[in-house]
Amino acid sequence: MTDRAVAVAPAGANEAVTSGSQEPLLSVRNLVQEYTTRGPGGVKTGVVHAVSDVSFDLMPGETLGIVGETGSGKSTLARAVIQVEKPVSGTVRFQGHELVGMPRRAIRKVRADMQMVYQDPFGSLNPRWRVDDVIAEPLLGHTSMTRQQRTERVDELLDIVGLRPGEYRHRRPLELSGGQAQRVAIARAVALEPALIICDEATSSLDLLIRAQVLNLFEKLRAELNLAYLFIAHDLATVKCVSDRVAVMHLGQLAELGPADSIYAAPRHPYSHALLDSIPVLDTATGIANRPVALPGDPPSPLNPPSGCRFRTRCQRAREVCAEEVPVLTEVDDRHSVACHFPVTPG
Numbered sequence: 001m002t003d004r005a006v007a008v009a010p011a012g013a014n015e016a017v018t019s020g021s022q023e024p025l026l027s028v029r030n031l032v033q034e035y036t037t038r039g040p041g042g043v044k045t046g047v048v049h050a051v052s053d054v055s056f057d058l059m060p061g062e063t064l065g066i067v068g069e070t071g072s073g074k075s076t077l078a079r080a081v082i083q084v085e086k087p088v089s090g091t092v093r094f095q096g097h098e099l100v101g102m103p104r105r106a107i108r109k110v111r112a113d114m115q116m117v118y119q120d121p122f123g124s125l126n127p128r129w130r131v132d133d134v135i136a137e138p139l140l141g142h143t144s145m146t147r148q149q150r151t152e153r154v155d156e157l158l159d160i161v162g163l164r165p166g167e168y169r170h171r172r173p174l175e176l177s178g179g180q181a182q183r184v185a186i187a188r189a190v191a192l193e194p195a196l197i198i199c200d201e202a203t204s205s206l207d208l209l210i211r212a213q214v215l216n217l218f219e220k221l222r223a224e225l226n227l228a229y230l231f232i233a234h235d236l237a238t239v240k241c242v243s244d245r246v247a248v249m250h251l252g253q254l255a256e257l258g259p260a261d262s263i264y265a266a267p268r269h270p271y272s273h274a275l276l277d278s279i280p281v282l283d284t285a286t287g288i289a290n291r292p293v294a295l296p297g298d299p300p301s302p303l304n305p306p307s308g309c310r311f312r313t314r315c316q317r318a319r320e321v322c323a324e325e326v327p328v329l330t331e332v333d334d335r336h337s338v339a340c341h342f343p344v345t346p347g
């Protein structure tokens, strides 16, 4: 997907950012999500700063990869964008409509255009329902199709995701392999031809062959439906191959945002650098995957993140100012922004 010419905009600035005459499909501004932790008796013990002041744009048909260590806030960001959880503050504008504060009924309508595919397909498929009912459900709720039209559409969708309708339409989720169940979840997600699919580790549990097939399917659907994706994954190699742009998250904040090619070739944030250096490399002689360079230290607690730059306690480049001032996501190169007082110089 990386070679596609997509009109993308640098984000991170608080003002609306558009590219040319095209409006972003999704504009997230200053999004904050926090969770209160409680001890015995429900006594408040702290606040998890899961997502802090995150801003970005997504253009129609664009794939934005989101990477970062466990606990960096990727899934929380996804849930706040799709409004499964209301954010503490910030705005989420989708297709020109502000979602934060929108009544539930109206959000339900928006969901036809914004779907989510999770890591565990079995968790999102009702085990008692047959595959055709699972896929037809959004059609029933959001269209006035007749039963016959729904049946035809379900078969068409099964075809699109590579499952023979005659063989699969009457199965129940537990009669499917993980890869087949994920395809059913994708068929349901694309049933209403959404404009955006949020993939939260959607291919992580699949073996390599099925993963490649599902990624090809995403690409095909993108070409056919001009679908945009927010693609969240731990696997940096997968994110590299599917994304137009990549956002690197560290402890709830965007550390870096830019075209996938430049982020992977020349990361500017010391954290992105360390993250990419830690990609395991397979030793073909032994078959063992080695991590060339380990990420320095453990991420600090999101309950009590460091002042200033949240990466400073793990960063060799840190100086006094890093403890005092929160670095602002700033464009350092064409469409490439970094939140660091002392970004890495390429080359």
Ligand SMILES: Nc1ncnc2c1ncn2[C@@H]1O[C@H](COP(=O)(O)OP(=O)(O)OP(=O)(O)O)[C@@H](O)[C@H]1O
Pocket: 035, 036, 048, 049, 050, 068, 069, 070, 071, 072, 073, 074, 075, 076, 077, 234, 302
């Ligand atoms: N419901 C919740 N209550 C309290 N803390 C939460 C809740 N959900 C997430 N968190 C915390 O918010 C932070 C961000 O978690 P999140 O799951 O978004 O990270 P992630 O980057 O998606 O991690 P992973 O890659 O492991 O899925 C973590 O510290 C997590 O423990």
